[in-house]
Amino acid sequence: MFIHEVCKKCSLTKKAIYYYEKHGLIRPNIGENGYRNYSEEDVSTLKEIFVLRKLGLTISEIKNVLLSSNKAVSLLKYKYLMDLKREKVMEQQKCLELLIENYNVDKGIEYIDIHLNRSFTIKEKLIQAFPGVYGIFLSVHFGQFLNEKADTAEKEEAYGKIVDFLDKVRITREMEEYLESVIPLTDQEVIEKMNSTFLNAVKDIENYIVNNQQEIEEYIKFRNSKAYKSTPAFKLQQLLVEFQQSSGYDEVFVENLKILSASYLEYSEKLQEANKILLERYPQTAKFY
Numbered sequence: 001m002f003i004h005e006v007c008k009k010c011s012l013t014k015k016a017i018y019y020y021e022k023h024g025l026i027r028p029n030i031g032e033n034g035y036r037n038y039s040e041e042d043v044s045t046l047k048e049i050f051v052l053r054k055l056g057l058t059i060s061e062i063k064n065v066l067l068s069s070n071k072a073v074s075l076l077k078y079k080y081l082m083d084l085k086r087e088k089v090m091e092q093q094k095c096l097e098l099l100i101e102n103y104n105v106d107k108g109i110e111y112i113d114i115h116l117n118r119s120f121t122i123k124e125k126l127i128q129a130f131p132g133v134y135g136i137f138l139s140v141h142f143g144q145f146l147n148e149k150a151d152t153a154e155k156e157e158a159y160g161k162i163v164d165f166l167d168k169v170r171i172t173r174e175m176e177e178y179l180e181s182v183i184p185l186t187d188q189e190v191i192e193k194m195n196s197t198f199l200n201a202v203k204d205i206e207n208y209i210v211n212n213q214q215e216i217e218e219y220i221k222f223r224n225s226k227a228y229k230s231t232p233a234f235k236l237q238q239l240l241v242e243f244q245q246s247s248g249y250d251e252v253f254v255e256n257l258k259i260l261s262a263s264y265l266e267y268s269e270k271l272q273e274a275n276k277i278l279l280e281r282y283p284q285t286a287k288f289y
Helices: 003-010 014-022 040-054 059-067 071-101 105-119 122-129 133-145 153-168 173-185 188-203 205-211 213-223 232-247 249-260 262-281 283-288
Strands: none
Touching: 003 014, 003 040, 014 040, 040 059, 059 071, 071 105, 122 133, 122 153, 133 262, 153 249, 173 232, 188 205, 188 262, 205 213, 205 262, 213 283, 232 249, 249 262, 262 283
16 A cells, blocks of 8 residues: 555654664565555554554663564563663652752752652662763673663662772773773664674574574674774773773672672573683684674
């Protein structure tokens, strides 16, 4: 069917449909005359997108739901995140009411410490603890594992050790400058897509290698090239490796992150298995890290 009919069926504008097509959510057939012909499957997908967008999901989140083998289970994650947001907003409102009644900052701090801090996710707490580029870096690289709360004594202790480590560790000005130059130029949706691709690869590395052999070999070739070694990405990677080896990063940060985040613990175990298989197939990747 043609787009005007699809617009009516899905309660969407033409521009919205073109936008979702651009992001790969639908792929209508395009005839020789240039007109798009939408299938019933396209219409069904657009109806899903309409509902999920109204519920506040981003394009990348919608992609994850559409690709999931169990969409209901996939949506549980986003319901959980919304529950956390609602809980936090309610506590913020109560604190505002307290301050309106009697503008006592000390009482506000006490309320935040007792009530509000508990409603923040680990990611939110880390970004608040480390404003600026380093907090953003942590969010970008570990954000998908930090949408949990430090809701047990063991997790609170692990969180405290991570904060203490990050607050004391020395970051060179060179590394900070590279972070400042690279992170703001990276689109959030691109980051999410990269993280999602990497997570999927780690979950089933054997299948990923079979389906992406050419891309993997091209990537290895690029990583060994002079062109790559002249890029900011290579320099940043070298600085990060040096930082990790000299700071106690693995012993303190990583080990406590495994306690703090169940999803990171699961990922870390799968990553070890994936790295072992990858090294067996491509020994030349050993020098990448």
